[in-house]
Amino acid sequence: MTRMRRKAIVALFLFTLFIFGTMMGLRTLKPSDGFSDLAPGMDFAEERSDRKRPDGRGALASPGQFRSGGSDTKVVFTKSDRDSSIFYDVHIFYYLWYGSPSMDNQYIHWDHPLVPHWDPKIAASHAQGRHTPPEDIASSFYPELGPYSSRDPKVLESHMAQIEAAASGVLVLSWYPPGVADDHGEPTEDLVPAVMDAAQRHSIKVAFHIQPYKGRTDQSMHDNIKYIIDKYGNHGAFYRFRTSTGQVLPLFYVYDSYLTPPESWTELLTAKGSQSIRGTPYDGVFVALVVEERHKHDILASGFDGMYTYFASNGFSFGSSHQNWKAIKEFCDANNLLFIPSVGPGYVDTAVRPWNNHNTRNRVNGRYYETSLQAALSVRPEIVTITSFNQWHEGTQIERAVPKKTMARLYLDYLPNQADHYLQLTRQWAETFSKEKDKWLM
Numbered sequence: 001m002t003r004m005r006r007k008a009i010v011a012l013f014l015f016t017l018f019i020f021g022t023m024m025g026l027r028t029l030k031p032s033d034g035f036s037d038l039a040p041g042m043d044f045a046e047e048r049s050d051r052k053r054p055d056g057r058g059a060l061a062s063p064g065q066f067r068s069g070g071s072d073t074k075v076v077f078t079k080s081d082r083d084s085s086i087f088y089d090v091h092i093f094y095y096l097w098y099g100s101p102s103m104d105n106q107y108i109h110w111d112h113p114l115v116p117h118w119d120p121k122i123a124a125s126h127a128q129g130r131h132t133p134p135e136d137i138a139s140s141f142y143p144e145l146g147p148y149s150s151r152d153p154k155v156l157e158s159h160m161a162q163i164e165a166a167a168s169g170v171l172v173l174s175w176y177p178p179g180v181a182d183d184h185g186e187p188t189e190d191l192v193p194a195v196m197d198a199a200q201r202h203s204i205k206v207a208f209h210i211q212p213y214k215g216r217t218d219q220s221m222h223d224n225i226k227y228i229i230d231k232y233g234n235h236g237a238f239y240r241f242r243t244s245t246g247q248v249l250p251l252f253y254v255y256d257s258y259l260t261p262p263e264s265w266t267e268l269l270t271a272k273g274s275q276s277i278r279g280t281p282y283d284g285v286f287v288a289l290v291v292e293e294r295h296k297h298d299i300l301a302s303g304f305d306g307m308y309t310y311f312a313s314n315g316f317s318f319g320s321s322h323q324n325w326k327a328i329k330e331f332c333d334a335n336n337l338l339f340i341p342s343v344g345p346g347y348v349d350t351a352v353r354p355w356n357n358h359n360t361r362n363r364v365n366g367r368y369y370e371t372s373l374q375a376a377l378s379v380r381p382e383i384v385t386i387t388s389f390n391q392w393h394e395g396t397q398i399e400r401a402v403p404k405k406t407m408a409r410l411y412l413d414y415l416p417n418q419a420d421h422y423l424q425l426t427r428q429w430a431e432t433f434s435k436e437k438d439k440w441l442m
Contacts, residue, residue, distance in 0.1 A: 037113040085298035086203050087430045089168035093388040095174050095186040096150045103149035110147040112138035112184055112393060117355045126354040135406045139392035140348045140403040142411040144419050151191060153354040158200040162399060163389060164202040171199055171241050172253055175208045175328045177224055204237035212256035216415060218268040222275040225282050241285050250284040257288035269303030287340060290319040296331050306337045312344025312387040312396040313359045322375035344387040345373035345422050348395035366425050367418060372428045378441055398422035
């Protein structure tokens with residue numbers, strides 16, 4: 001009897017362990033039904049009623065056919081050992097905010113502080129302070145290049161080679177105006193020419209991801225767009241998007257676009273607006289961030305040309321939930337908008353937000369990434385964005401990472417796969433995306 005009871009207890013334990021493992025796997029790979037708590041900085045404007053798209057906005061393409069010319073989305077070039085392809089409908093978010101003592105006289109962003117929770121009771125139960133590189137950095141992974149400086153020409157060259165290896169044709173550069181930076185960084189606009197030059201050497205194009213700096217308005221955005229096009233518009237690496245009507249226009253991503261009300265955006269993005277860029281040399285394709293469901297209607301009312309989802313944590317927001325992409329795509333098709341889903345290899349930001357573990361999405365050796373990519377391709381988008389090449393704080397990077405253990409920390413890594421595992425997965429799916437698009441157009 002004792003032996004049978006012991007066997008029963010062991011069997012029950014193993015069964016419980018199996019159920020727990022299964023549930024964790026489903027949490028990682030399937031969409032969440034709920035809306036998770038938002039990370040810091042994601043404050044929303046007051047609830048606004050749905051609006052129709054303003055009159056007077058010239059359509060860039062027919063409904064459901066907002067697409068770039070097929071000949072512009074892929075380039076094949078011959079290297080010494082093989083033919084290689086790069087795909088301009090695969091865009092990847094890139095950050096230029098890192099610094100190290102050798103180039104910047106200090107660590108920048110690698111020493112990011114631990115962000116306290118807004119509830120003092122929750123904040124009190126988590127670590128505080130800031131990281132102390134090089135052994136302790138503000139990331140759950142450790143870069144192969146170490147805690148590098150974005151100003152290092154060798155780093156830039158390595159990054160462009162990695163992005164080329166991933167076959168991602170458009171680098172989407174996180175951008176602040178001259179003299180402006182995020183709360184924990186230093187101004188980096190002076191580095192953009194070096195990025196453009198390095199990208200061009202690898203046949204990569206550069207688009208701009210305009211960040212929500214303090215005081216961003218329709219007037220300041222008008223000045224930003226004019227500055228970017230005047231300064232970089234003639235560079236060989238400057239990205240332009242070809243629409244089905246034959247227009248070739250710069251494409252801009254606008255992060256946290258919801259912080260500005262539609263009434264202000266219409267001044268910039270509709271033909272009758274007081275700051276209108278429509279029909280001028282500074283016209284473009286402007287893509288807004290969709291987080292909540294109501295943002296779809298605000299984006300339409302604002303005069304934007306499309307929407308993207310950015311976040312790599314499936315279920316974190318309405319926009320980042322794979323299960324909602326079909327409905328968002330249908331809304332965009334019906335209203336002549338471009339839908340650009342964003343996918344990532346995983347998400348873990350507990351190195352900077354130690355209380356945010358519930359939004360972690362495990363990589364599962366690449367399966368989470370492939371699930372996300374498949375979800376994106378299933379809605380037949382014109383462009384797919386990758387979050388990210390090097391957002392190390394949030395653990396969304398596909399940049400090469402290495403195992404590392406210190407006296408105080410054990411970093412996550414890509415084992416049992418190689419350091420370039422996510423670069424290679426990106427290339428494989430970029431090739432699949434290209435082949436699928438050829439079928440869609442037939």
